[in-house]
Amino acid sequence: MSSGSKHDPVAAEALSALVDGEVDTVLAQRVCAAWREDGSARSTWHAYQLIGDVLRSEDLASTASQDAAFLDRLRTRLAQEPVVLAPQPLESTPAAAAVRRQGLRRRRTWMASTAVAAGFVAVAGVVVVLRAPSGDGAAAVLASREASPSGAPAATVAAATAPQALAETVVADPEMQALDRKMLRDSRLDRYLAAHKQFAGSSALGVPSQFLRSATVDASGR
């Protein structure tokens, strides 16, 4: 069907599919790029949307110049807004997009394992705090030092030491009251926790409390 429009029909069909949300992410990106560069893509998008509105309700019929003026005015305000979320460079080729997505995925898996590691670091941190005065504590300090910057492999070290250390805290418990005010902590752990507020927020690494006791009960239950 001859459309009378200047843009290529594949792009227009993609626009039509995007109106209905029936496109994948790669095509959506391509159509958005077309909207960016191509005035006829913009007027086609407007026409398609207007058709839908008028089909549903005739009183939504509106002239293009009114609608264009509205967007034009909004654009100047949008330009002053900070860009939503993480601004990423917009690449036009699907290949580049795929590479970027892969990178994202890799980063996500890395972050997931780091999150797990961070959990163990938190536990190890408690252990460090508790056991620092005894000679044995040095090993645990070492473990947490290794765990914080390097991620997953070190986490297994921390995990391995954790149950044993927790079991020992049962013994250490009475002693704890006396040590309350003298906390020995790795300053790098502090920095790490400052950057990960969800751990810093809990009392687990401050004065020994709820968190520690329930963990102790759990360990002795085995």
Add this chain to the structure above:
Amino acid sequence: MNAPDADAPLIERVKQGDVRAFEMLVVKYQRRIERLIGRMVRDVDLVPDIAQETFIRAYRAIPQFRGESAFYTWLYRIAVNTAKKALVELKRDPVVTEAALASRDDDDETSRVENELSDGETPDAVLASKEIAAAVNAAIEGLSDELRQAITLREIEGLSYEEIAELMNCPIGTVRSRIFRAREAIALRLRPLLDTREGERW
């Protein structure tokens, strides 16, 4: 009806920092949002301002949009809140009660009563709008049954391509192509009416 939110791909783009995707959503919803606000605020001069504010607020809040409701439902709430706030600030009273608004929530698309938004528009604009509506209706009449059915099931019934394919007993690719051809046929009739003169704006 369990059609996925048609706006999901665009919202995803906006969340990745693509402002143009948000502009596309504005072009889609601007008329409905203005009509909604026009029902709450009698002063037609205020309507575009409140609509602008609505979209700015939506843009700021979009990282928090989780897709639990349809995007339009979410936007609708922002528009109502923005209009209420504007009315409080201006110490004016809404002309429509909240209850009346809520009851209209569902049939928003089809309700044709109280379409008073055009009050403050120029007679020329009103005439142009009527011409557009007439052109769309005439173009729909002129479509083949297949194309008309496809576009109607999509735009009025809100079915997904998959559901339409089932109903029309054809592949999804055919649905996609029929809807596109229907839109192009209607747009062809509309284009002479839609010339903006300042075409560079689009």
